[in-house]
Amino acid sequence: MDRKRKHLIRLGAGVAAGLGAAALTWAGLAANAEEPADPKGDFEAQIIGGGDVEDGQYPWLVGLGSPGEGTAYERQFCGGTVIAEDVVLTAAHCVEDSAAADLVVFSGAIDLESADVVETAVADLHVAEDYNDPIAMSNDWALLKLAEPVDVEPIGLATEPEEYDLLETAGWGDTGDGFPTTAQWVEVPFVSDEDCEAAYPDEVDAASMLCAGDLENGGVDSCQGDSGGPIMSPATDEDSDEPTQVLVGIVSWGYGCAEAGNPGVYGEVADFNDAIDEVLAGWAE
Structure with missing residues (x-):
């Protein structure tokens, strides 16, 4: 079975405006369409078994898309997470073949057809230098330097690998x-490294990947169109009793969506947060 990356086919503004993202499904193309020649190609993921994000729930959640005509909904193909006022963290596989000028970020609204959506150009792009090393899809992260700051609350990054109970993902x-x-x-x-490696023998780099999903029953997962978006864990601010979120991972890949035995695989932020800091420091100079 071919691995399905969790991002959408890039249609281009003209095609997207006529066809619409809803014409695609996570399994590939709609049942009445031809299977693409390269099923590992430009796919994204979406959320299975969830509900609507509420205003303010994840202020750092943004959409990644192409510039041009059409609504943000028609042009969005990946997710992303604001980690600084002018920096978005996303998946390397979303942008590995792109230039900064090929990309825009949608923020300010959870409804991509809302008039409140803010479109921001991307000024610079950094794809992880060790992406796909030591194995395919390892170190699946990239940073986008925005042309101007966005009025969005950034999320903090996980700094140490941990065992979790439940995580939250969105897109x-x-x-x-x-x-x-x-x-x-x-x-x-959360799925342990051992169970993740058992689900995907010889395909998991435990150092840079983590898994999440209901192994026994399926039914909850990220899916096509969610790639690059966040998976988060509650944390407690030392100065407040209110729970906050930390970014644990980045939606990356999986077989199918929400299938028993096939958890979603995410880039593990704690493994590469030092490398992220180095890029941010370079951009700040």
Whole structure:
């Protein structure tokens, strides 16, 4: 079985405006369409088994898309997370073949057809130098330097690998009933490295990947269209009793969506946060 990266086919503004993202499904193309020649090609993911994101729930969640005509919904193909006022963290596989000028970021609204969506150009792009090393899809991260700051609260990064109970992931990917205009979110059980490696023998780099999903029953997952978006864990601010979120991972890949035995695989932020800091320091000079 070929691995499906969790991002959407890039249609281009003209095609997207006529076809719409909802014409695609996570399994590939719609049942009445031809299978693409390279099923490992430009795919994204969406949320299965979740519900609508509420205003303010994940202020750092943004969409990544192409510049041009059409709504943000029609042009979005990946997710991303604001980690500084002018920096977005996303998946390397979303942007590895792109230039900065090929990309825009959508922020300010959870509904991609809202008039409140803010479109921001990308001024610079950094793809992880060790992406796909030591194995395919390892170190699946990239940074986008925005042309101007966005009015968005950034999220903090996880700094140490941990065992979790439940994690939360969000995005505009396939829900099983099409592609929503409003971002979806879902809780997904953490899967240990051992169980993750058993699910995907010889395909998991435990140092730079983590897994989440209901191994026994399936039913909850990120899916096509969610790639590059966040998977998060609650944390407690030392100065507050209110729970906050930390970014644990980046939606990366998996087989199918929400299938029992096939958890979602995410880039593990704690493994490469030092490398991220180095890029940010260079951009600040």
